[in-house]
Structure formats: C-alpha cells, structure tokens
Amino acid sequence: MGLPARGAEAELWGQVCAAVRxxxxxxxxxxxxxxxxxxxxxxxxxxxxxGPRPALLTVGTAGSRDMRFAAHVAGLMRMPxxxxxxxxxxxxxxxxxxxAAVGECPxxxxxxxxxxxxxxxxxxxxxxxxxxTANGIDELFCGYDSYRRVAGDGEAIAREMRExxxxxxxxxxxxxxxxxxHGVEIAQPLLSAEFxxxxxxxxxxxxxxxxxxxxxxxxxxxxxxxxxxxSKAAYSxxxxxxxxxxxxAIMKR
Numbered sequence: 001m002g003l004p005a006r007g008a009e010a011e012l013w014g015q016v017c018a019a020v021r022x023x024x025x026x027x028x029x030x031x032x033x034x035x036x037x038x039x040x041x042x043x044x045x046x047x048x049x050x051g052p053r054p055a056l057l058t059v060g061t062a063g064s065r066d067m068r069f070a071a072h073v074a075g076l077m078r079m080p081x082x083x084x085x086x087x088x089x090x091x092x093x094x095x096x097x098x099x100a101a102v103g104e105c106p107x108x109x110x111x112x113x114x115x116x117x118x119x120x121x122x123x124x125x126x127x128x129x130x131x132x133t134a135n136g137i138d139e140l141f142c143g144y145d146s147y148r149r150v151a152g153d154g155e156a157i158a159r160e161m162r163e164x165x166x167x168x169x170x171x172x173x174x175x176x177x178x179x180x181x182h183g184v185e186i187a188q189p190l191l192s193a194e195f196x197x198x199x200x201x202x203x204x205x206x207x208x209x210x211x212x213x214x215x216x217x218x219x220x221x222x223x224x225x226x227x228x229x230x231s232k233a234a235y236s237x238x239x240x241x242x243x244x245x246x247x248x249a250i251m252k253r
Contacts, residue, residue, distance in 0.1 A: 009223040015198045019189035020046040023132050030054040031128040033119050035066045036073035037238035038221055039134035041229040058083045059118040061246030076230040084122045091250050097181060102174040109171045111242035111251055113178045116186055120179035129184055135172055136190035139164040140199035141217040142207040151211045157204050165196060
C-alpha cells in the first residue's frame with residue numbers, strides 16, 4: 001500500500017506531516033504519547049517521516065487495554081516503545097498535583113491531566129523534554145459519538161466542532177501546566193491554527209456517513225492505512241485515553 005500522489009488522503013497526510021514537523025524537537029529525541037489507536041499511530045508515523053524515529057510512550061494500569069494494545073502496535077510499527085504501569089497510589093498522587101496546578105475542572109479534564117502527568121514523568125525519566133500528542137483528531141474528524149446525533153446537518157457539525165476544539169484547547173492548557181511539573185512540554189500539532197483551518201474544510205461526508213456510523217473518522221483511517229499504520233490500529237474502535245488506560249475506573253471510585 002502507499003499514498004496516492006494527490007487526492008484527499010494525500011492532502012491529509014501532507015497536512016499532518018507539516019504540523020508534526022513544526023512540533024518535533026530540533027535537537028534530541030522525539031516522543032509521542034501512544035495508545036496504539038489510529039490517531040497516535042498516525043502522529044508517530046508522521047514523526048518518523050519528518051525526522052528521527054520517535055519513542056512511543058504509554059502509561060496505564062496493569063492489564064489495561066492501552067498497555068496491551070500499544071505494545072502490540074508499537075511492535076508492528078517497529079518503533080521503540082516505553083511503558084509505565086501505574087496504580088491507585090500513583091493516580092491519587094497525580095490527582096493531588098492536578099488540583100494544586102489547575103484547581104477545579106471537569107472530571108474528564110482531571111483524568112487526562114493525570115494521564116499526562118505520568119506520561120511527562122516517563123518522558124522526563126527518559127530524558128525527553130517534549131512529547132507530541134494526537135489531540136484534535138476526534139474533535140476535527142467527528143470521532144465522538146455525539147457527532148452521530150447531528151450527522152447530516154452541516155451547520156450543527158461545524159458548531160459541535162468549534163465547541164469541542166475550544167474545549168480541547170482549554171483542557172490541553174491544563175495538561176501542559178501539570179506536565180510542566182516534570183519539566184516536560186506537551187505539544188499538540190493537530191490543534192494548531194493551520195491544521196484546524198485545514199480540517200474544518202474537509203467535507204463532513206469524509207468524516208461521518210450518518211447517524212448509524214459507529215466507526216467515523218473515515219478519511220483519517222484510510223490515510224493512516226495507506227501511510228503504513230497497521231490495519232489493526234487504523235481500523236480499530238478505541239476508547240478515550242482515560243478509559244483505555246484504566247485511569248477512569250480508579251478515579252470514579
């Protein structure tokens with residue numbers, strides 16, 4: 001397989017690579033927060049396209065899906081993978097740090113902050129001062145189930161997208177504050193103004209087919225598969241970070 005010279009998939013791949021190129025460190029190793037899903041796999045592959053092969057970083061509780069799936073996909077992609085198992089005590093410690101750093105915030109934000117606190121902790125231990133994430137793809141390419149409720153309504157999809165991108169940017173500012181405890185920067189190339197501007201112009205039909213569409217993000221999945229992401233990752237339905245890592249199950253207690 002391979003990307004065509006032109007077309008929607010080639011344009012998306014070019015835009016992802018351009019955004020990632022600006023975020024990859026000029027000196028030192030690149031690192032990607034990695035769950036094994038299509039989004040983080042696509043960013044990891046783009047990293048290797050524009051610079052040195054990145055290190056893939058995964059955190060999660062023992063036996064969690066992300067820990068197992070990320071290790072498997074990283075092996076298929078032949079990229080160095082570093083995983084750190086966390087327990088209830090680690091999550092409680094991070095939650096306290098989150099409270100001190102960002103104060104009150106929605107539960108999903110706190111859970112993401114806890115996850116990235118430990119991703120940053122792992123990156124710091126490995127001597128990697130910047131970690132790239134794939135945040136933004138779900139918001140921009142109808143990855144959330146809520147998009148099914150507005151499928152077919154272009155204005156409603158655009159409004160949902162704007163609101164979700166704005167919320168994600170606010171959440172990632174909180175994440176960055178927490179990661180800074182470890183002296184690590186969290187970069188979100190796919191939330192850059194340039195990439196957001198491009199993604200909003202991609203027709204909704206390339207993202208979601210209708211109210212019954214359980215897969216969604218179709219152009220992202222096709223592009224990832226053509227670029228070389230293993231089909232197991234490109235076409236897998238995956239839960240969000242806080243669920244796949246096992247963090248939500250502990251924090252809700």
